[in-house]
Amino acid sequence: xxxxxxxxxxxxLFSGGxxxxxxxxxxxxASRIGAASCVAGAxxxxxxxxxxxxxxNDSSIRMAWQVPFASFYIAIDPLSAFFIITISLVCALAAxxxxxxxxxxxxxxxxxAAWCFFNxxxxxxLLVVVSRNGILFLVAWEAMSLSSFxxxxxxxxxxxxxxxxxxxxxxxxxxxxxxxxxxxLLGGQNASLDFDKFALPMGGAAAGTMxxxxxxxxxxxxxxxxxxxxxxDAHPAAPSxxxxxxxxxxxxxxxxxxxxxVSLLGMPPQWWGWTLLVIGAVSGVMGVLFALAQHDIKxxxxxxxxENIGIITIGLGLWLLGVSINNPAVAALGLMGGLLxxxxxxxxxxxxxxxxxxxxxxxxxxxxxxxGGLMKRMPHTALAFGIGAAAICGLPPLNGFVSEFxxxxxxxxxxxxxxxxxxxxxxxLIALTALGLIGxxxxxxFAKVFGIVFLGExxxxxxxxxxxxxxxxxxxMTFLAALCIILGLAGPLAVKLITPAAVQLLGDGKVxxxxxxxxxxxxxxxxxxxxxxxxxxxxxxxxxxxxxxxxNAAGPTWDCGYSAPTSRMQYTxxxxxxxxxxxxxxxxxxxxxxxxxxxxxxxxxxxxSHTDDIFRQGLFAPIFRSISRMAQRVHVLQEGRNQLYxxxxxxxxxxxxLVKVR
Amino acid sequence: MNIIxxxxxxxxxxxxxxxxxxxxxxxxxxFAGRKGQPLxxxxxxxxxxxxxxxVYSTTSTWVFRLGPVAALSAVIISIMIIxxxxxxxxxxxxxxxxxxxxxxxxARFVTVIAAMDTGSAFEGMGASREVQFAxxxxxxxxxxxxxxAAGTREISLSGIYSGLWDNSASPLGPAAFLxxxxxxxxxxxxxxxxxxxxxNTHLELTMIHEVMVLDHGGVDLAFIQYGxxxxxxxxxxxxxxxxxxxxTGDPLTDMAVNVIGxxxxxxxxxxIESGMARLRLLHVPQMLIVALSVTVAALLWTLx
Numbered sequence: 018x019x020x021x022x023x024x025x026x027x028x029x030l031f032s033g034g035x036x037x038x039x040x041x042x043x044x045x046x047a048s049r050i051g052a053a054s055c056v057a058g059a060x061x062x063x064x065x066x067x068x069x070x071x072x073x074n075d076s077s078i079r080m081a082w083q084v085p086f087a088s089f090y091i092a093i094d095p096l097s098a099f100f101i102i103t104i105s106l107v108c109a110l111a112a113x114x115x116x117x118x119x120x121x122x123x124x125x126x127x128x129x130a131a132w133c134f135f136n137x138x139x140x141x142x143l144l145v146v147v148s149r150n151g152i153l154f155l156v157a158w159e160a161m162s163l164s165s166f167x168x169x170x171x172x173x174x175x176x177x178x179x180x181x182x183x184x185x186x187x188x189x190x191x192x193x194x195x196x197x198x199x200x201x202l203l204g205g206q207n208a209s210l211d212f213d214k215f216a217l218p219m220g221g222a223a224a225g226t227m228x229x230x231x232x233x234x235x236x237x238x239x240x241x242x243x244x245x246x247x248x249x250d251a252h253p254a255a256p257s258x259x260x261x262x263x264x265x266x267x268x269x270x271x272x273x274x275x276x277x278x279v280s281l282l283g284m285p286p287q288w289w290g291w292t293l294l295v296i297g298a299v300s301g302v303m304g305v306l307f308a309l310a311q312h313d314i315k316x317x318x319x320x321x322x323x324e325n326i327g328i329i330t331i332g333l334g335l336w337l338l339g340v341s342i343n344n345p346a347v348a349a350l351g352l353m354g355g356l357l358x359x360x361x362x363x364x365x366x367x368x369x370x371x372x373x374x375x376x377x378x379x380x381x382x383x384x385x386x387x388x389g390g391l392m393k394r395m396p397h398t399a400l401a402f403g404i405g406a407a408a409i410c411g412l413p414p415l416n417g418f419v420s421e422f423x424x425x426x427x428x429x430x431x432x433x434x435x436x437x438x439x440x441x442x443x444x445x446l447i448a449l450t451a452l453g454l455i456g457x458x459x460x461x462x463f464a465k466v467f468g469i470v471f472l473g474e475x476x477x478x479x480x481x482x483x484x485x486x487x488x489x490x491x492x493x494m495t496f497l498a499a500l501c502i503i504l505g506l507a508g509p510l511a512v513k514l515i516t517p518a519a520v521q522l523l524g525d526g527k528v529x530x531x532x533x534x535x536x537x538x539x540x541x542x543x544x545x546x547x548x549x550x551x552x553x554x555x556x557x558x559x560x561x562x563x564x565x566x567x568x569n570a571a572g573p574t575w576d577c578g579y580s581a582p583t584s585r586m587q588y589t590x591x592x593x594x595x596x597x598x599x600x601x602x603x604x605x606x607x608x609x610x611x612x613x614x615x616x617x618x619x620x621x622x623x624x625x626s627h628t629d630d631i632f633r634q635g636l637f638a639p640i641f642r643s644i645s646r647m648a649q650r651v652h653v654l655q656e657g658r659n660q661l662y663x664x665x666x667x668x669x670x671x672x673x674x675l676v677k678v679r
Numbered sequence: 680m681n682i683i684x685x686x687x688x689x690x691x692x693x694x695x696x697x698x699x700x701x702x703x704x705x706x707x708x709x710f711a712g713r714k715g716q717p718l719x720x721x722x723x724x725x726x727x728x729x730x731x732x733x734v735y736s737t738t739s740t741w742v743f744r745l746g747p748v749a750a751l752s753a754v755i756i757s758i759m760i761i762x763x764x765x766x767x768x769x770x771x772x773x774x775x776x777x778x779x780x781x782x783x784x785x786a787r788f789v790t791v792i793a794a795m796d797t798g799s800a801f802e803g804m805g806a807s808r809e810v811q812f813a814x815x816x817x818x819x820x821x822x823x824x825x826x827x828a829a830g831t832r833e834i835s836l837s838g839i840y841s842g843l844w845d846n847s848a849s850p851l852g853p854a855a856f857l858x859x860x861x862x863x864x865x866x867x868x869x870x871x872x873x874x875x876x877x878x879n880t881h882l883e884l885t886m887i888h889e890v891m892v893l894d895h896g897g898v899d900l901a902f903i904q905y906g907x908x909x910x911x912x913x914x915x916x917x918x919x920x921x922x923x924x925x926x927t928g929d930p931l932t933d934m935a936v937n938v939i940g941x942x943x944x945x946x947x948x949x950x951i952e953s954g955m956a957r958l959r960l961l962h963v964p965q966m967l968i969v970a971l972s973v974t975v976a977a978l979l980w981t982l983x
Contacts, residue, residue: 457814468795588803
């Protein structure tokens with residue numbers, strides 16, 4: 018029954034995609050078919066996942082498949098169910114948003130193809146989290162990479178989009194190669210690559226190799242530093258509802274894969290936890306630092322995905338560290354915090370990408386220094402974006418705080434242990450320091466985004482003429498903003514949602530106890546959040562009461578007496594972020610261009626700042642340059658001359674003959 | 680009895696916190712050989728402001744009006760979390776100081792975006808500096824609390840502070856004093872006191888916090904100033920809890936001792952302000968890095 022629903026969901030998504038591809042006229046048919054099948058597929062998948070979570074019984078189906086080592090073996094356990102819910106939520110809302118967002122390209126581009134790939138992306142992500150066979154998993158993974166690649170290439174007439182697409186394609190396949198090696202090793206001598214037939218790896222070295230392959234392969238998708246280089250290009254290039262899906266859920270498939278594979282590798286040694294902890298801390302801090310230096314709002318959000326993947330990975334690091342030193346509380350809190358942050362980040366990051374898309378749609382630019390004053394022009398978008406911005410900074414009483422809090426107390430649990438060992442304690446301290454830095458930097462970054470884009474006066478004509486987004490887009494954003502508040506105030510419920518997955522992975526009765534303790538604590542946080550809202554309401558009422566009947570004037574911004582402030586006198590995004598960037602210039606390496614005419618009365622001056630991705634410029638560019646040089650050398654062998662190829666064939670046959678004769 | 684004491688502490692903070700501003704100003708006046716303003720001046724100011732009407736910039740939106748309200752509410756929630764010496768906070772739970780740090784972060788966030796809502800370069804500048812300094816200050820606060828947590832093996836603020844001087848000797852020894860010093864710097868930075876910012880010069884000379892609230896007036900400004908004095912109370916209470924070894928066991932006596940300690944911190948701030956000039960803005964991060972280094976030293980001592 019459950020698996021029937023799941024298969025029905027996949028079938029609807031698949032056939033909806035195909036149907037949309039054929040409904041490729043100038044009308045709205047493709048959008049309607051695509052979005053309707055996404056919503057229907059999402060509902061069915063959520064029911065299937067909900068049944069598994071509710072009943073506590075895993076569900077699976079295994080069919081033969083005429084491919085060596087393969088079988089069509091899919092299953093839903095609590096971990097899969099949790100990810101199914103996350104994927105379905107974001108994809109369904111993105112589909113609704115997309116119907117309005119893609120309207121601008123109606124008649125100019127093949128929307129049918131775009132919807133077909135969108136549905137395939139949705140279906141392949143579902144298949145990734147339910148598949149229990151190595152080959153099936155790799156096929157689903159590749160389908161996910163390819164369908165998202167075609168979606169990124171939607172505006173392929175722009176050179177920067179093509180560039181982003183190629184970088185993404187290469188990164189995805191470097192990851193895929195690692196995963197293939199991983200599954201070959203996991204399969205070992207088995208005749209089948211079904212997950213339940215994998216034997217525990219023999220010896221620490223084998224397990225360690227597999228762990229490293231998993232970190233590299235899944236990390237390329239998740240965006241672990243320095244494998245994140247494709248994100249800041251691909252997310253801005255894709256249409257906004259696709260960026261939301263890619264950033265909100267697709268990169269989490271890397272997290273899912275890592276959790277799934279690590280759970281198959283047996284008892285983790287301490288260094289696994291350390292590896293994830295350090296990767297998480299570095300990705301988190303560097304991600305937010307680079308985000309702060311960006312001018313393009315979608316590029317900035319892409320770097321924030323690296324940051325949030327970092328936070329999730331810190332949680333996973335605490336999980337493994339906790340397991341290896343036999344501290345169930347730290348393990349459970351780290352894992353639950355990490356998992357919950359997967360859901361929370363999916364919610365607010367897709368909300369923010371929706372908002373950024375609405376802004377780009379309305380004002381025609383993604384450059385923050387050309388925006389401003391949108392709060393008055395698009396009030397609904399602004400409110401939803403503001404809630405998302407506060408949530409991603411982890412500010413209470415919103416949902417980001419709940420998951421970060423769980424990771425925090427996990428880390429403090431390591432620090433304040435009764436039998437404190439120096440090394441796990443240092444791990445806790447790394448997590449704390451990283452989370453604290455990330456918190457402060459993220460607040461700085463989103464104060465900048467929200468303040469510059471939505472507040473103040475418009476910095477360009479396009480921004481002044483901006484209009485509110487269409488209704489489907491508003492609906493998707495409002496829905497997610499409401500979820501940010503609800504999950505923020507109902508922390509215990511959110512923990513109940515992920516407890517089954519934690520029990521499945523940690524597999525002992527202690528988890529229930531720790532989860533109950535976490536719920537009790539989060540209840541206090543909910544009370545504090547509720548009290549915050551009530552007290553704010555009281556003060557707001559008091560303010561209204563005091564001000565009623567008094568002189569309430571309006572005028573220009575006073576600002577110590579500017580007589581005629583213009584919008585060009587406002588602080589810009591770049592100037593707002595500069596002190597922080599300057600403080601961290603030893604890692605971020607911003608470049609400044611100052612142009613000033615010489616002479617007595619210089620009437621012209623300019624200043625611009627750029628921040629390149631140091632990993633792309635400093636690490637990958639040289640590697641790929643040398644690969645390309647090597648390819649050039651081999652190039653003489655294949656120059657497009659048919660005669661030469663015939664010669665190769667002749668030589669090959671001759672060699673084979675000689676070998677055989679001898 | 681303890682819960683009543685906790686509630687009394689919250690009420691005392693709500694009532695007495697503006698007095699801290701008066702004490703600081705009186706101390707500074709004494710050092711300068713002036714008579715100084717009345718001790719209750721801050722209360723008079725608040726009452727005067729609450730009686731005023733409003734002028735709002737046409738650039739601003741509801742964000743500008745919500746900022747002071749939300750920030751004040753956030754500080755009040757934080758006051759409910761902090762312990763008063765050995766007496767637990769009203770809202771104590773494991774990990775409560777994380778909520779405190781983040782809810783103060785929320786107050787800062789709304790203040791900053793309210794400042795940016797005016798669309799002025801000057802207030803943008805203040806906002807930018809506020810978030811810059813907060814990055815380091817927040818890490819110092821969290822790491823300092825981690826030192827205390829590691830020393831007392833507690834993960835709630837109330838647990839930490841009652842554990843600190845449980846057996847008349849702190850389990851932390853010198854580390855506690857290093858944390859005290861670091862928190863003192865955080866107090867000066869977070870409350871916009873000299874040497875970080877000069878709260879007396881309300882116009883062009885002030886650089887951070889007062890710049891952000893330039894365009895606020897009347898009731899909003901009253902909320903902001905009241906919130907600022909509560910925040911000063913909060914950080915003073917955190918400092919006093921580390922430094923004051925007196926625990927009689929009788930909640931009310933402890934409370935009285937603690938409140939006297941908080942006033943002593945105000946005197947200390949006044950003395951610091953009298954003896955120093957404001958630092959150049961570029962040097963403020965360096966001062967915060969000193970606090971960070973001191974905290975790391977304390978950590979190393981705990982890890983040994």
